[in-house]
Amino acid sequence: MSMFLKSLKELPPFGVAVGMRLDETDSGPGIVVLLDGDPNIGSQDFGGSFHNGVILATIDNAAGWCIRDHADYREGIAMATLDLRVDFLSYAALSETLRIRACCEGIDRDLAFVRASAEIVSTGQLVALGQATFMMGTSPGPHASVAQKPA
Numbered sequence: 001m002s003m004f005l006k007s008l009k010e011l012p013p014f015g016v017a018v019g020m021r022l023d024e025t026d027s028g029p030g031i032v033v034l035l036d037g038d039p040n041i042g043s044q045d046f047g048g049s050f051h052n053g054v055i056l057a058t059i060d061n062a063a064g065w066c067i068r069d070h071a072d073y074r075e076g077i078a079m080a081t082l083d084l085r086v087d088f089l090s091y092a093a094l095s096e097t098l099r100i101r102a103c104c105e106g107i108d109r110d111l112a113f114v115r116a117s118a119e120i121v122s123t124g125q126l127v128a129l130g131q132a133t134f135m136m137g138t139s140p141g142p143h144a145s146v147a148q149k150p151a
Contacts, residue, residue, distance in 0.1 A: 012061060014057060014061055015033075015058075015061060018035060018038075018041050018054055018057075018058065019035065019036055019038055019041070020033050020034070020035055020058060020061070021033065021034050021035075022034075023099065026099075026101075028101065029101075029103045030066045030069070030101055030102050030103030030104065031062060031065050031066045031069055031101070031102055031103075032062075032099055032100065032101045033058065033061075033062050033065075033099075033100045034097055034098065034099055034100075034121070035050070035054075035055075035058055035097065035098040035100060036097050037050060037092070037093065037094030037095055037096055037097065037098075038094065039094060041054045041094075042094045047093070048093065048094050049091040049092055049093055049094060050091070050092045050093075050094060050096075050098060050127070052088055052128075055086070055088070055098070055100075055118050055127065055128050056084070056086045056128075056130075058098075058100050058118070059084070059086055059100055059102065059116045059118060059128065059130045059132075060081055060084055060132065062100050062101070062102035062116060063081070063084070063102045063104075063114040063116055063130070063132045063134070064079060064081070064134065065102065066102040066103055066104045066114060067079060067104045067107070067112045067114065067134060067136075069104065070104040070106075070107055070112070072106075072107040073104075073107065073112075077136050077137055078136075078137065078138045079112065079134045079135060079136050079137075079138055080134065080135050080138040081132060081133075081134055082111075082133045082134060082135050083131075083132065083133040084130065084131075084132045084133075085130060085131050085132075086116075086128050086129070086130040087128065087129050087130070088127065088128050089126050089127060089128060089129065090125060090126065090127050091127070092118075092120050092125075092127045096120045096121065096122060097120075097121040097122070098118050098119065098120060098121065098127060099118070099119050099120075099121050100116065100117070100118045101116060101117050101119075102114055102115070102116040102130075103115055103116070107136065109136075110135060110136045110137050111133060111134065111135065111136065112133070112134040112136055113131075113132075113133055113134075114130075114131070114132040114133075114134065115129075115130070115131055116129070116130040116131075116132065117129050117130070118130075
């Protein structure tokens with residue numbers, strides 16, 4: 001496991017809210033998070049399944065984490081999601097646990113490219129596939145070109 005993941009002491013607020021947890025036992029490429037089913041993150045459509053929005057947002061979070069785990073990432077560089085495409089292939093019942101894997105395929109100057117997947121742990125059935133592009137070096141605060149109103 002990389003230094004970034006070892007130093008990740010707290011999940012971001014979204015991760016805490018949905019019950020995300022790092023899978024430190026997985027030795028595959030990228031990072032892996034697990035997401036247990038819970039009625040608070042579900043949809044009653046199709047008999048109680050994971051809400052697609054929760055899966056999409058979890059993929060987005062994992063994608064950002066895996067960039068920080070890439071060999072070409074420079075510590076402290078902020079980033080923003082430019083493009084995120086997630087194709088939903090099937091539904092997952094809330095009685096299941098999802099495994100979300102994200103792998104940074106490369107960083108080219110100020111862009112990072114990530115592939116991700118979500119699958120049901122017990123069966124390996126794919127639930128979603130994703131691709132994301134991130135802009136590197138974005139400011140974490142208000143943009144400098146935004147006019148500040150006097151107090």
